[in-house]
């Protein structure tokens with residue numbers, strides 16, 4: 001089996017938002033990288049974005065200008081030809097659009113053209129790793145490698161097992177992730193949302209339910225979070241990401257986790273009206289000069305950060321019980337670095353009484369009737385604090 005020191009060349013398929021970022025962090029770490037896309041202008045655009053990002057480091061004195069030139073001129077190559085891109089590559093990372101048919105056809109081609117022992121990884125954020133990998137010859141060397149956006153700044157990488165991935169391939173990609181200055185967390189099962197997005201999912205359903213209920217205004221929750229020092233509060237984040245994307249995510253969970261995730265009418269009406277958030281200037285909030293207009297004087301103690309934390313730790317318990325993560329510590333690492341949070345849910349909830357969390361969850365469950373908010377046994381009896389120990 002290949003060792004991490006044997007990896008010299010990495011092929012990145014797709015040079016969009018994620019692909020160029022992945023190419024950048026690999027090249028900065030010293031690997032030879034080939035980016036492949038379907039149009040020359042997309043490749044040029046990807047290289048230009050890498051240039052801007054590295055120039056920023058040079059301007060800040062964090063990188064030598066000579067090193068930047070070396071990365072751009074020598075380590076990063078581009079190609080429109082898959083055979084050329086994957087030839088001699090020990091690792092191939094795919095970051096093409098999130099469409100199952102496209103990903104399968106891309107991997108069918110890669111699998112024909114790459115070395116038979118090359119590790120093949122998909123950066124999918126929502127699709128089944130096993131299904132994508134079903135087209136690959138020797139699927140034991142196929143796995144998920146889920147980076148977070150923006151790749152150059154987000155530390156976390158989820159290294160995800162498909163149903164046939166070998167431990168050796170997963171171990172090697174964890175080592176490689178460290179070499180490119182990332183923090184790998186193993187995801188032991190191929191389940192919707194993997195770890196980080198899954199733990200966030202019930203709170204997304206809750207936000208949709210709050211909007212539909214209409215009793216508590218978005219500012220009332222967001223003002224509390226902003227005053228506690230959150231860079232982005234929950235409704236503000238939804239607007240920032242785009243309400244179309246937010247709805248799409250909820251639809252995905254409705255199809256894969258539970259129908260109760262279906263986006264509510266507040267959100268679907270907004271999307272129908274084209275009020276998508278920051279990108280259209282209006283969503284849940286009005287956006288002026290790139291900022292949401294949030295009335296900070298409106299904070300209330302109706303649904304609070306404590307409620308959101310209770311929902312998060314409750315889902316984290318489920319994730320652990322389903323065997324997705326090695327330990328609760330790994331779950332905390334994933335959430336902390338994947339969501340840029342102050343700490344993970346188990347750490348944040350460690351000082352809290354089980355009754356407090358149970359009460360918060362029961363309050364939400366009674367009010368919104370969402371099954372995914374029901375407190376788990378381990379929350380009720382406090383044993384979530386020692387799960388897996």
Ligand SMILES: NC(=O)c1ccc[n+]([C@@H]2O[C@H](COP(=O)([O-])OP(=O)(O)OC[C@H]3O[C@@H](n4cnc5c(N)ncnc54)[C@H](O)[C@@H]3O)[C@@H](O)[C@H]2O)c1
Pocket residue numbers: 013014015016017018019036037038039042094095096097098099106123124125126146147148149
């Ligand atoms: N954007 C995010 O926040 C984010 C975060 C994590 C994971 N992801 C996942 O990463 C993947 C890529 O997302 P993105 O945001 O970079 O998309 P993007 O649309 O910005 O980039 C995709 C690129 O792939 C290219 N492409 C299309 N077909 C191709 C082919 N056959 N060969 C080579 N290149 C091809 C496109 O031209 C485009 O440049 C998706 O699976 C997405 O779900 C995205």
